[in-house]
Amino acid sequence: MSISEELKQSIRTNLKKVMDKGAEYVDARFYTHDDSETLLFYDGNLEANDTSFESGLGVRVLWGGAWGFAATSNPGEIENCFELARRNAETAARLMRLPLGMSKKPAHKSSFTSPVKTDPFTVPLKEKLDFLKAIDDRLTADWILKRFVYAEFQKKYSYFFNSEGTEVSKHLANVFAKMMVMALDNEGQMQRRSQDLFTTGKGTRGYEMLTQPELFSGHADRIKQELAELIKADSLEYGRRSVILLPGQGFLQVHETIGHPLELDRILGYELSYAGGSFVNLDSFGKLQYGSEKLNVSAFGGIANSPGSFGFDDEGSPERDYLLIDQGILVNALTSRPMIHEANEVAGRQVFADVSGGCARATAFYRAPIDRMTNVNILPGNDGTLEDIIASTEDGVVLDNPVSWSIGSNREHFHFGCEIAWEVKNGKKTRILKNPTYQGHTVEFYNSLSAVGDASTWQVWQVDNCGKGEPNQIMQLAHGVPAIRFDNVITGERK
């Protein structure tokens, strides 16, 4: 379903009305579809067979240097919604120190559609259930205590309008999936192995992505086999050693300790009361040695097939492909139009060029856009394959898949728990170890980066539940990460 001409005209009319009253900028997003379907087999029982359809309007108004926002799910309330957003902005302007702004941008009319061969919502439910049940059957064994397999399909059709005359239509599609097996180990503790649906970065984002065995279902037997070994394994002992993160763990390391600290709204202090701040400040750019010279990090990274590729953000800015960290030096942030304006005003100089990073995104029509990381990627390096990296490691562990993550409020330190570790001694993988954890301090950690795998090790792992903002927002994106090795890292827990 597309937006009606009558509705478009109503939105344009109301945009103009609010501007005529004195607003500095107005934008509106109408979602005709924000649909999701969740299917979950838990121990073979279909525990979730859910669909959710949402639609409505969100309006953002900049008035007197302050933002107001309002949303409604009632199509009969469009005029009131614009007026409520205007009044909210007017009230906000009464408590304002530094007027917020949006530098002028030329109007454009654009559209973006996620590459999809088969819309999952057109696939018969029975076919989807049969596909997942077949995976569940492969995960089944007498010794496996718990297992699940799930898939989630999303479809978001949105229409963006702003007072500059820009209009953008977007048809976004996402497919997420995960499978997990659990069993009790020799100490009575639950251990687990899992596999998420991941991508190579190429290809399409429809139902066909889910059914490619190499991206998902083909890993069922492997995780079962690894769990069988894990439940007989010893625990990882406390000590300093090298850690080699596979992309299934590296994506979250990047997400938490590069992505979030480089979101410009966090740097400017807008998340302090909730998610926290950042150890990065406006003087860090061009100076901070974030990591070793092997560290090259990009935003977006030209990924065709990712939930973090969306054409245009929720301010109408096109997504971009640019470096955040260049040979270890911090060079840019994850930005939106108003945050760039404010950062440069606060610094009294041009810290950032007046080109949005395309990071303003909202989880739904009823939330205002905030700075969200796009696809933040570690670029492939020159240290060969995973086997090459292992061969050059004296004492370390290979780690995969997160169990827990706890990050300092300014992202300056972290603690991760993983599902599995493989011990590495004198260049060889020896045995599996359970309950692996590691912790570190962000800048020290990335400066200990000693090996970055080549393109053969690079995978794109999807994130379907990045939480941020108040009111809270969930966002979808992905990270392309190669195998990466860090040295002298604290691993395991003290007795």
Place this chain on the structure above:
Amino acid sequence: MIEQKIREIFCKVRDKAAARGICASFSLHREKSHLMRIGNNSVSLNTSENLCRLDVEVINGRQTGTHTQMGDISSVEYVEKALELAVEKARVASPKEYAPIPVVVEENVDESVQYDRALENVEPSFKGDGYQKIIQTVGEKYNFSGSWSSGSVELYLVSTENRNEAYHLGTDQDFNVVLKHPEKKWELINKQNGWRQSDFSADAAIKSFQNLLPFYEKVPGFKPEPGEYTVAFGAKALAEVLMMGSFTGFYGRGWEEKQGWTSKNQLGDKILGENFTLVDDPACEGTYRFGFDLAGKKRVKYPVVEKGVLKGLLYDNSTCARYNKPQTGHSTGSVSLTMLSGQDSEDMLAALKGKGRVLVIPALHYLNIPNSSKGIFTGSSRFNALLVEDGKVVSPIFSSRVTDTFASVFSNLSLVSSVNHSINLSNTYGRRAPVAYSVPSYIVAEKVKITDSADSF
């Protein structure tokens, strides 16, 4: 207040579905939300959301399907359309190995005991003025941020199993303001919670900052080395640890499936210290009170841990069906968990006299559970954290990581405050769903493991 027209639409669709032999439940979730966010001493976002959701669940023997739709509930046809989608999903669904339990609204409920019209309709300027007063009084030289969420929630539930109707109307608010020193980087917080507009006091926030600022302004930070410490957890930290501990130890699903830290225990086992008692009390004023759960079960006072002994587990409807357990009224995210207060002075510093060196950690940031079977949790100190010696504040402390087990912390309580505080634990992901725990204003635990610390706040 729900319109009679909506009740009539729901009941008409319910009765028609029942006549067709369909087993279905229908629930409405309607929220009127407002949130003001502060950043850099200014309002950074002022947002209003009026949203209405319809949830329909259909059970077809051992097959189930659910459908949620957002929009204005304007006609019988609108609800019937959602019903037909759920009916079709249930028809195609794979059958479960067990019989699902249908929603049964046990009795007619019409509750609004925690509803304040003034809070539901609070003017944003009231919030702006509150922040303004705090910022101007405490001082513009500091960087203030914060958020203030308020709103109302309506829940309305009927099912084809009978003609009962359950209706809940309540208001809630969650206020916080963070003060950060622009150069020294330390952060102080004041949080307030309640269901009435009058539960907020700008003066209380101002007083809390004025009490702490002298220590933070005058003394540099202390960096605890890894090791074991006596730690005083404030109410916010305690509530968050309890939430994690309950999630992994006191819910029926995790226990039945041997996933949590209590899975080796049975009801009646001593699992924690004598001075730890936890109850789900939907009559507790310090929590958000819900008289029924989303399965229609009446919610009543329910002991979880009594003097350290495991007394009860919290079962949702699906777990009850699968493991053949009686329903306990916990098919809801809005439990009213209450940790009973102790005997020790409300004045924490007075209580800490004679305790030697104590780390006071009022809040923990980014808690997570590296090992659910062992009940290991980890998180780092953030706001208002202090080093206290013999009841006297010595210095603020740098960001420090606590990594320990629920069992160890709650088995080694040497002090428990005699006064409870209400702590809001709501998140605002998706729909508005207020939840608050009532917990002692502080506890003191011995031999708590500090596993890392930063050189900064």
